[in-house]
Amino acid sequence: xxxxxxxxTFRRRLKSMLKVDFRRMFTSRLFYIITGTxxxxxxxxxxxxxxxxxxxxxxxxxxxxxxxEAFDSTWQIIGTISSEDSAAGMDMLSMCNINLLYFAxxxxxxxxxxxxxxxxxxxxxxTVRAKKTDYVISKTLVCFIGGAFMMLAFxxxxxxxGVIAGLSFEMTGxxxxxxxxxxxxxxxxxxxxxxxxxxxxVIAKQKLWLSIxxxxxxxxxxxxxxxxxxxxxxxxxNVILCLCGGALFSIGxxxxxxxxxxxxxxx
Numbered sequence: 730x731x732x733x734x735x736x737x738t739f740r741r742r743l744k745s746m747l748k749v750d751f752r753r754m755f756t757s758r759l760f761y762i763i764t765g766t767x768x769x770x771x772x773x774x775x776x777x778x779x780x781x782x783x784x785x786x787x788x789x790x791x792x793x794x795x796x797x798e799a800f801d802s803t804w805q806i807i808g809t810i811s812s813e814d815s816a817a818g819m820d821m822l823s824m825c826n827i828n829l830l831y832f833a834x835x836x837x838x839x840x841x842x843x844x845x846x847x848x849x850x851x852x853x854x855x856t857v858r859a860k861k862t863d864y865v866i867s868k869t870l871v872c873f874i875g876g877a878f879m880m881l882a883f884x885x886x887x888x889x890x891g892v893i894a895g896l897s898f899e900m901t902g903x904x905x906x907x908x909x910x911x912x913x914x915x916x917x918x919x920x921x922x923x924x925x926x927x928x929x930x931v932i933a934k935q936k937l938w939l940s941i942x943x944x945x946x947x948x949x950x951x952x953x954x955x956x957x958x959x960x961x962x963x964x965x966x967n968v969i970l971c972l973c974g975g976a977l978f979s980i981g982x983x984x985x986x987x988x989x990x991x992x993x994x995x996x
Contacts, residue, residue, distance in 0.1 A: 739863070746859055746867040754841065754871055763837055767830060768886040771806055775861045775890035783932045786904050794871070803891030803898050808911060810902040810962045827883050827915060828955045834876040834919060835944040842868065842930035843937040861990040865983045868927055869920075873975075876919035884912060903962035914959035914967045920975025922948060924982035931986045 754760050778799040800806060845851045855861060891898060900908065920993045926944040933940035958971055 737979075742799065742863045743866060746863045747870065750867045750871040754875055757841075759840060759919050760837070760875060763833055764875075764879055764882045765832060767882040768889075770829070771827075771883055771886035772890035772893065775800060775806060775887070775894045775896060777805065778825075779894040779896065780969075800896060802901070803887060803894075803896045804900065804903075804908065804961060806887055807908070808888075808915075808956060808961045811903070811960045826886075827880070828952065830876070830879050830883055831919070831922050831948060831955065832945060833879060834922055835941065835948055837875055837879075838872045838923060838926035839930050839933075839937060839940040839944055842927060843933070843935055843940055846935040847937075862987050865927065865931075865986045865990070869924055869979050869983055870931060872927065873920050873925045875925060877916045880912065880916050880919070907964070908960045910963040910965060910968055911959055914952060914963050914971045915955070917968065917971035917975050918955060918959055921951070921971070921978045921981070924979045924986070925951075928982050928986045929990075931989050939957070 781799070808826065808828075845854075851864070854864065903911075925947050926940075928945060929943035930940040933943060958974075959967060
């Protein structure tokens, strides 16, 4: 009787790797801590800025007075409409919004990946059953999904915070469909940042501090493009642009990460 061994195809390997990574992420306390933080942050920002609205702070050295301004609408913490992007300055309100989550995603990717190298999981994985390409694709997809959950948590926190702070939910200059397109664009834009952070993590390996430092520095270079690509009045074209950008970055930087894993040691 002839014995036939089941061929371990790419599809089978990737499916197995995704199952492992999804299980590890969604059973990790780290993921729920970061996601919970994403839920709480907009509540704190909206409530605190509303309470401090109109308060004046004075610079003791120059005597310059700064008046604290709160959000006029709950949706301002999600973004601004296209016509306001170019006029938006670098004040506190323009920085304290959902775009901060792209740095939280960096923490998720870096900690998740550094732990793989620190624990020896990666070395055992590649020795036994997996290829480095499978690892890169799986990590990119799983961290992208994790980032999408973080965006949804922030949106939920925005609604709760707006209710508590008593802010308006009126949509001026955009509608519900455009708000949905905005959130989708920001989710898809995560696929641009995740492969960048994964590349930095692969370079740093078990050195978590280095991977986070490199990720934050690189993320800052692309930070200013986020409001332009995902405004509150986003259209279907914004979704397409973010989707294409995410796909190109994932494929291109994924190939670079794969090459580095092949050419360097795993410790």
